[in-house]
Amino acid sequence: MRKAIAVSPIYLLVSVIFWLLFWKSGYPMIWTSFGLGILGWWIAYLLRIPISMVLMKIQEEKQPKGIIYFSGLLEEIVRLIVLVFMGSTVQKALSLGQGWAFIEVIFAILNLLILTSLKTKTDEKSMQAKEFLNATGIKLDGSPLWGAMERVFASGFHIGSALLIAWNPWMILVMIPVHTVYNVTVSRVMKRSIAYMELASALFGSSVFILGLFVYII
Secondary structure: OHHHHHHHHHHHHHHHHHHHHHHHOOOOOOHHHHHHHHHHHHHHHHOHHHHHHHHHHHHOOOOOOOOHHHHHHHHHHHHHHHHHHHOOOHHHHHHHHHHHHHHHHHHHHHHHHHHHHHHOOOOHHHHHHHHHHHHHOOOOOOOHHHHHHHHHHHHHHHHHHHHHHHHOHHHHHHHHHHHHHHHHHHHHHHOOOHHHHHHHHHHHHHHHHHHHHHHHOO
16 A cells, blocks of 8 residues: 555656646646546546446446446547537647546546555455456556556547547547547456556557647647
């Protein structure tokens, strides 16, 4: 647990670095848009609940399968709605993307702390949780630094996606399948190797980030 707590600031440093990068480049944060990015992520996250309930009823299982296919769809739709609502200037899009990425960083830190605490627990519920996590491909024995690295590319993905959709709203038709393939690929590859998962995340995250910068800034 101490190691996880010690690494947590590195996760937060990812968001700080992106903020400083854009600030020094002449794109200071619009905090209202940053906050809307956080809100948008939460809305997309909460919208998964009714879908999960429907899947649970159809599949008659406690842990619904296939919810990952709806994650990217919901996030990109909500991202488009928020961008239309607040305006799609490059500075607002950058701030929205950073807010979206920041709340995921916080969520990742909480997951890290929870997963780390499970390692030493041997009660029945904890053991069941470990079995479920192992079945889904989430490894409890990996270094927390892998997660920090993954946040870099995931943050780049969200910022790049916000830029692309702000540049042309029809890009949502591209970003929905790209986001879905990204999530599914990372989830499947993670079961085999954390290193390969990071490689897949780097490929998707860097590509979307660079493309977003190219069409809207460069």
